Amino acid sequence: MEKSDLSHHILSRYNDDLERVRTNVLQMGGFVEEQLKLAVQALVQGDSRLGEQVAHGDQKVNAMEVAIDDDCSRILATRSPAASDLRLIVAVIKTITDLERIGDEAEKIGYIGSRLAAVERPADRYREIKHLGRLVGDMLHEALDAFARLDPIGAVAIAKKDRLIDEEYEAIQRQCITFMMEDPRTIRRALDVLWVARALERIGDHAKNVCEYVVYMVHGKDIRHLSMEDVEKHLQSRSSKSPEPPPAR
Numbered sequence: 013m014e015k016s017d018l019s020h021h022i023l024s025r026y027n028d029d030l031e032r033v034r035t036n037v038l039q040m041g042g043f044v045e046e047q048l049k050l051a052v053q054a055l056v057q058g059d060s061r062l063g064e065q066v067a068h069g070d071q072k073v074n075a076m077e078v079a080i081d082d083d084c085s086r087i088l089a090t091r092s093p094a095a096s097d098l099r100l101i102v103a104v105i106k107t108i109t110d111l112e113r114i115g116d117e118a119e120k121i122g123y124i125g126s127r128l129a130a131v132e133r134p135a136d137r138y139r140e141i142k143h144l145g146r147l148v149g150d151m152l153h154e155a156l157d158a159f160a161r162l163d164p165i166g167a168v169a170i171a172k173k174d175r176l177i178d179e180e181y182e183a184i185q186r187q188c189i190t191f192m193m194e195d196p197r198t199i200r201r202a203l204d205v206l207w208v209a210r211a212l213e214r215i216g217d218h219a220k221n222v223c224e225y226v227v228y229m230v231h232g233k234d235i236r237h238l239s240m241e242d243v244e245k246h247l248q249s250r251s252s253k254s255p256e257p258p259p260a261r
Contacts, residue, residue: 026091030100033083034160037104037111040076041156041222044111047073047118048152048215052145055125055208056138063126066118073115077108099232103225107159110218114152117211117218124204131201140187141208144180148212148219151177155222165251167226168235168244170219177216184209 047069054063084101087093093101151173158167188202188209227235227243231250235243 029083029087029091030093030097033080033087033104034100036076036080036083037107038156038160040073040080040108040111041152041159043069043076044073044114044118045149045152045156047115048121048145048149051118051121051125052142052149052212054122055128056142056145058125058129058133060126060129063122063124063129066122067126069122070115070119073112077112080108081105096229096232099229103229106225107222110221114215114218117215120211121208124208128201128204138205140180140184141205141212144177144184144209144212147173147177147180148216151216152219152222155219155226158226159222162226162230164227164230165244165247167223168240168247171223172240172244174216174220177213181209181213 047066050062051066053059054066084105087101091097151170154170154173155167158164158170185206188206191198192202221236224235227233227247231247
C-alpha cells in the first residue's frame, strides 16, 4: 500500500470512529428521552408495571455510558485528537454523564409512579406534573437535536427555556405545600409529587448542560457560568461577521 493510500485509510478510520461516537451518543439520548416519557406516563396513568419497567431500564443507560466512554478513551489513547476533534470527545464525555444522570432521574420517577399507582389518584390526574414533564421532554429533545446539528445558536435559545421549567417547578412546590398544610393526610403523596417535580427540574438542568457543550464543541468556549442572553448576543455577532465552520463529519 502506498504511503498516501495508508494515510487516507487511517484518516477514514479515524473519521468513522468519531462519527460512530456521535451516533452512539444520539442513540443513548433517544433511549433516555423515551425513558423520561414513559416514566411520566406511568405516574399519570397509574401504571405500576410501566413504572417498574422504566426503573429497570436504567441498567441499559449505564451500559451505554460505559461503552461510549470506553470508545472515547480508546480514541484519546490511539488517535491523539486535537482542536475540534478533541473538543468533540470532551463534549461527548460530558454529555453522556448528563444523559446517565437523566436516566437516574427517570428511574426515580418510575419507582415513584409505581408506588403511587397503588393509591387513589387525585382529581387533576397529576396535571401539573404532566405539563412539566412535557416541557422538560421537549427541551431534552431539542437539546439533542442541537447536538446532532452542531447548532450553537439554537442550543443557547433552548438553554434559556430552563428558566420556565424552574418557574413551573416552584409553582408545583407552592401547591404541594398548600395541600399539606390544608390536609395532613396528603403529606405522603404531596412529598412524592415534589420528588417527581424535583427530578424533572433536574433533567431540565442536564438538558441545559448538553446545550452548553454544543457551544463548546463548535466554538471552544466554556459558557457554563455566563448569562445565556450575553452568550446569545456574542454568538449572533460572531456569526454575522465570520462564522466558524462546525466540526461536522
